[in-house]
Amino acid sequence: MNIEQLLYIVEVAKHNSLSIAAQNLHVTQSGISQSITSLEKELELKIFKRSRGHGAVPTDEGKIILKHAYEVLRKLEEIKETANSFNPMEAEELKITACPGLMTLLVKALAAFKHDYPYVNIQIAEKSGSAVIKDVRQHKTDIGLIFYSTDWNINTEGIAFEALFEGKPKVYVSKHSPLAFLETITPHQILDQTLVTYNSEFMQCFVRDFFHKYKPLKVLFTSNNMDGVLQAIMESLAITFAPDFIMKNYHPVMNGDIIPIDLVNHKPFNISLGLIRSEDKHLPAFATKYIHYLKSEMISSNFTPLKLRAIEI
Known part of the structure; x- marks a missing residue:
């Protein structure tokens, strides 16, 4: 038995x-097959059941071997x-993948971190929630940040999730909109409005659910550019739905050019921001x-944290 064989069966x-x-x-399939067969002979048990239809599926005994x-x-x-800690000048690498909308938060944390650990190189990528989970599961990234709602069905097998804090979608309107004077707003009060949306999985899910329950709103555009979304709202061209914990740190919301309004008489739709990593x-x-x-x-950014905990999703 050798380390290479353990790497092969885990992968x-x-x-x-x-x-x-x-x-x-970056090895041949026959090389992996022969190496695993050799390990199975040495251990005198089958680690995988191999078939054309189902690929290589761990046996009951194999699952125990894989755990070890x-x-x-x-x-x-x-x-x-x-060993690397004895030579701190040697560059280390940390890979982070996050859902869009979190870059400002990540960079602020990065500035403080790099001051104390200048030798660590950090790569940050923005991807959809499902892509973040895939990267974590395949060890392409060390940690991921995703938005999550209990209304979504996401396969998180092999993923450890720590909920950092929760928020809820609000309606955001221009300070010049007649709606800006309302403290709360119902779905029926915005059915004649034009909507602009940020192109993220969690908000698109919310919008689809809203349209299905009530009626589709006229959509001005959907964009990955938050600056464009904010500008459209400030120009009174449209309103948007967005999580409060994301929008509260944008300057147009902080200075009152864009007004957040609580959405009422609509089913609860809580969104968590969570940290994920691979369990193995x-x-x-x-x-x-x-x-x-x-x-x-x-x-320090006035987020409302949850009592930090791991939750099953």
Whole structure:
């Protein structure tokens, strides 16, 4: 038995596929197959059931072996990390993938983190929630930040989720809109309005549900550019739905050019911002340190944190 064999069975188990594992590890499929067969002979048990229709599926005994393999590989990562800590000038790398709309928060935390850990190189990518989960599951990123609602059905097998705080969608209108004087607003009061939306999974889900329950609103545009969305609202061209914890830190909302209004007489739709990581990958120490800076930035930015906890989704 060797480390290479453990890497192979873990990668195959992630995808239920020898071919994908071979691609990811840059080895031949036959090489992986022979290596796993050799390990199965040594252990005198089958780790995978292999078939054309279902790929490589762990056996009951194989699941137990895989659990130990994950633990061994995590310990190896810890050993490497400890060795690297003796040479802090050697560059480390931290990869973060987040849903759109969180870049300002991430960069503020990054500024404080880099002051104390200048040798760590950080890569930040913005992707959809499902893409963030996929990257975490495939170990393409160390940590991810996603929005989540209990109304959504998301496959999070192998993913650890920590809810950081919760929010709710509000209606945002121009300060010049007649609606700006309302403290609360009902769905029926905005059915004649034009809508502009930010192109994110969680808000598109909310909008589709709203349209289905009431009626489709006229849509001005949907965009990945938040500045454009905010400008359209300030020009009284449209209104939008958005989570309060995202919008509260944009200057047009802070200075009163855009007014948030509570949406009432509509079913509750709470949104959590959560931190995710792979359950079978050791989290580097500097990743844990960055998370600490991120949480501190949330508190200083007047976010309302949850009692930090892990939840099942």
